[in-house]
Amino acid sequence: MKLKDIGEFALIENFSKKFFSKPLPKGFVGIGDDCAYIPSESLSKGESIAVSCDMLQENVHFIKDEIGGENLGKKSLAVNLSDLASSGATPLGSFLSVALPEDIEEDFLNNFFKGYAFMSEKYGCPLLGGDTVKSLNGITINVTVLGKVNRENVKLRKNAQPGDFVCVTGFLGDSACGLDFVKMGKNHRPKEADYFISCHHNPNPRLEEGKFLSQFSCVNSMMDISDGISSDLKHILKESQVSAVVELEKLPLSSQMRDYWGFNLKKMYELATSGGEDYELLFTVNKTQFANLNKLFQEKFSKPIYPIGKITEGFSSEIIFLENTNPINGFSNGYDHFTA
C-alpha cells in the first residue's frame, strides 16, 4: 500500500494510535485538535520553556534507502533533543511535520513512526501534534521540541570566559566518517564502515549529560555539535567576543577511528573538527573547577569529559588549532549548508 491509498487524515490518526499508546501527562492535550495544549502547571517558578526546531531534507541531510525508515524516525527526533540537551532541558513534547511523496511505501512510514516513537519513549518526549502534507520531490521533516529548564541553569553561548577550558562529552568525527562511507555507495565500502555509518544514522542526544552539566555554575556556555566544532565553537566565540585555541592531539577519537585511519592524523583531525553531526555537547568550564567537575561527571556517567582547548582573550572570534604546540592552518570552518 502506498501513501496515496491511505490519505492524509488516516495517516496522522493511524500512526499516532499505533505507535504512541502511552497516555499523555495530566492536563496535556495532544493530536486531534487545531492546537495541542501544555498546562502551565508543567512549569515551576523560575523555569522557562525551551523550544528548538530542525528541518531535514532528503538527499541533503539523509539518503532514504541508506538510513532507512526506523533510523530516520529516530534521528529526526534525536537531533532536536540534542538542542534541548545543550540547554539542560527536560523534554515536554514534540511536533512533527512531514512532507511526503505520494508513492512512499507504507512499510517505510511504519518504520519511520516506529523509530520516532522509540525515541519519544526513551527520552520521555511525547508526540503532541504536527502536520502531514504532500511533497512533489522527496521527504522533508521538521520537528519542533519543547522542554522545560531551570532558567538559572541555562548556558547561553555568550557567557564563555577567557581562561575557560573548551570541552566535549564524547568522540568527534565518527559521524562525519560515516557520512563519507554513505556517499561512497554500498558496494565500495570497507567492512569497518558499519560502525561509522551507525554513528551517523543513529545519534544519541546527550540529555542526561546536559542536565547534569547545566547544574554547575562553573559551566559558562554550552551548545550541541551539529556542524563540527570548527563551525560550532565559532558561535560561542562570536557571541562571547573571545577567541580560542584547540589542541588537535586532545580531540577525543574513537578506537574505531584510530584503527581505521592509522597514521592519517590529518584526516582524523579534519573529520573531528569540520565534519559535524556528532551531537555531543560542546561547553566551556572555569578551569579552576574542571578537575572537580570531571570527577563528578565520571562518577555519574562512567566516562570522562574531554578538554580540547582553552578560551582566550580576543574579539576576533578566531580558533587557533595547535599540533604539538605549533599553530597549523588548513582546517575548514565547518559545514555551512549553502556554501559547502
Next chain:
Amino acid sequence: MKLKDIGEFALIENFSKKFFSKPLPKGFVGIGDDCAYIPSESLSKGESIAVSCDMLQENVHFIKDEIGGENLGKKSLAVNLSDLASSGATPLGSFLSVALPEDIEEDFLNNFFKGYAFMSEKYGCPLLGGDTVKSLNGITINVTVLGKVNRENVKLRKNAQPGDFVCVTGFLGDSACGLDFVKMGKNHRPKEADYFISCHHNPNPRLEEGKFLSQFSCVNSMMDISDGISSDLKHILKESQVSAVVELEKLPLSSQMRDYWGFNLKKMYELATSGGEDYELLFTVNKTQFANLNKLFQEKFSKPIYPIGKITEGFSSEIIFLENTNPINGFSNGYDHFTA
C-alpha cells in the same frame, strides 16, 4: 545576489536583525542559541500553552511567482495564527523553518521576511527561532506557533452538542475561487480575479474573533477552516459523535462571488463547502444563546456571525446539505492532500 552567496548563518542573522527590530518581552530569549526560551511567568494559573504547526510546499500549497515573497511570508504565519485563533489563544511567538533552493533570489527572501515580520508585528507574535536548510527542489516552509489560552475557554472539537447552530465568522469560497484563477495562469484570467486571488494569498487569521468567542460558554466547539467546511466540519462531527445539516442558502458568499458567478449557485456552493483555505472560524453555539452572542459579536466587530446549519443526533458524522429544505448530493468531502 543569490542564497548560495549569502550562506546559511548569515541568512538567519541578517534577516532577523533587519526585519525584527522590536525587543522581545521580558525574560524571552530568541534567535541565536540552540533553543529559544519563554519564561513561565508568561503564563498565569489556569492557562495552557497552545502549540500548532503547518507546513507549506512549493507547487502544492503555493506557486512562488504567483504569490510572491511578501504574501508568502505573511501567509506562512497567518495560517498558523489561524490555528491559535480557533483556540482563543494569545500568540507568544513563532518558529520558522525553511528549506530553500540555492538559486533563490535575495529579493524574494527580503520580501518573504518583510511579509513575515509584518504579520508578526500585526498580531504580536515575535519570531523566536527556526532553521534554514538547503533544498534541492523548491521551497518548504514550516511554522510552529505558541500561544497562551485560558484553559477553561478552550473549545475542543469533541464538544459539539445536538441542537447547536453551526456558525462561521465570514465569507466562504473566495480563497478557493482565487486558487482556481491562479491555476488558470496569468494570461487567461478575468479582471475580477484579483480580489479572489488576494483572498487566497493573503488570509487574515481571526485571532480577535477567536479570543472573543472562546469566552462564551455557549460556544461548544471551534476550529479554523483550512480544508473547506465539508471536510473540517466532519472533524467536529467525528470527535463529538454527532451529525449535521447545512443549509446551502445560508452559506455566506461575498458580493464579489455573487457578482462573478451570477446564477451558477452550484459552483458557488462547491467553492464555499469544499474549496478550503478560508481561514474563517467554524464553531457551534447553543441555539438558545445564539441571538445574544450574535448581538455582542456585531457590536464588537461590526459584522455578524453566520449560522449555516445545525448539529443533529447521529453517530455517523454525516453532513446533510439542504437546498430549499431538500437534501442534495454531489458535494465532495473537502481537500485531502493525498487523495485529492
